[in-house]
Amino acid sequence: MTDWPRNAHTIHRLELADYLKGVSIRIPYHVVRGAEDGPTLYVQACQHGTEINGWEAVRQVLTAVTPDRLRGTLIAVPVANPIAFHARMHGYPSMGHNMNRVWPGDANGPFPPHRMAALLWDNLITRADAVVDLHCWADFSIPVAWSNEGFEPWILAFGTPFLFELQYDASMRMLQNACYEAGKPCCALEMIPQDMINPDSAPLGRMGTMNLLRYMGMLDSPMEYPADRYLFTPGPVDLLPKSSVEGMWVTAARKGRLVREGDVLGHIYAWDTHDVLETITAPMDGLYYMDRPCVTHLNHNLVEPGTEVACVREVKRVLRPEDGP
Numbered sequence: 001m002t003d004w005p006r007n008a009h010t011i012h013r014l015e016l017a018d019y020l021k022g023v024s025i026r027i028p029y030h031v032v033r034g035a036e037d038g039p040t041l042y043v044q045a046c047q048h049g050t051e052i053n054g055w056e057a058v059r060q061v062l063t064a065v066t067p068d069r070l071r072g073t074l075i076a077v078p079v080a081n082p083i084a085f086h087a088r089m090h091g092y093p094s095m096g097h098n099m100n101r102v103w104p105g106d107a108n109g110p111f112p113p114h115r116m117a118a119l120l121w122d123n124l125i126t127r128a129d130a131v132v133d134l135h136c137w138a139d140f141s142i143p144v145a146w147s148n149e150g151f152e153p154w155i156l157a158f159g160t161p162f163l164f165e166l167q168y169d170a171s172m173r174m175l176q177n178a179c180y181e182a183g184k185p186c187c188a189l190e191m192i193p194q195d196m197i198n199p200d201s202a203p204l205g206r207m208g209t210m211n212l213l214r215y216m217g218m219l220d221s222p223m224e225y226p227a228d229r230y231l232f233t234p235g236p237v238d239l240l241p242k243s244s245v246e247g248m249w250v251t252a253a254r255k256g257r258l259v260r261e262g263d264v265l266g267h268i269y270a271w272d273t274h275d276v277l278e279t280i281t282a283p284m285d286g287l288y289y290m291d292r293p294c295v296t297h298l299n300h301n302l303v304e305p306g307t308e309v310a311c312v313r314e315v316k317r318v319l320r321p322e323d324g325p
């Protein structure tokens, strides 16, 4: 295995030579190794090619972290899936080729995502004490980060505003699940949106990654936290407010804020007359999490009877900066 140079920032490439029997894929990665020994943090972005706020977050981290200030080793992969990234697609050659359903990969797997995941896992992630996996989703939600189950202090330390613990599910071959099986803490972040770099959202990836470097004793600078961190629970889905009519759903509340049971979340209007057909209220106290249909993933505000129009999550705890991880 490569012995990376001490007290240096170096750039390397992993190579998958036999894609389509003639096209090679190279996955570049950065290593910042401090002068002093210490733990290893692995951060990757763009295993989904449209989720480019992660690329920007990695760029910002690598600008901020210099080897002379670092204890241990930071491994950073700006683009984990270069073929989907170049195609500007979530997965390549189709949406069905989802790299985040094949971890820890398979060097002899049938598709490039299996083999790219194995390349990253075998060469880099096995050497890491903790992992950050950067993603993006649509802006009808808020930017959310989660750790694998049992690693609550890690996700609180990651410290972006909206946090939860993901229950382990052996059937989901996400990077996070492979990390759980290997006993590695893994924090995943969904920034918003996809397909563009958002100057408000990309810094969350930098902040979370830098906070883990501090939490792991690799950097000495103080933790950076927002005014409030909300630790919430993923369920229950049976309480999602549903439309009982066809019409245009328009939210009247701000996602990312706390709501009380009965608060008005928005209205459904007749799309022709603009009459109010229905008023949707919060089904419980909690965090207003998504302001558009979130289970059907319809990217449109025209809803039908039975469409889940919004989402409120139960809040376990609200933390102030002084509460620490």
Ligand SMILES: [Zn+2]
Pocket: 047, 048, 051, 100, 134, 135, 136
């Ligand atoms: Zn993703």
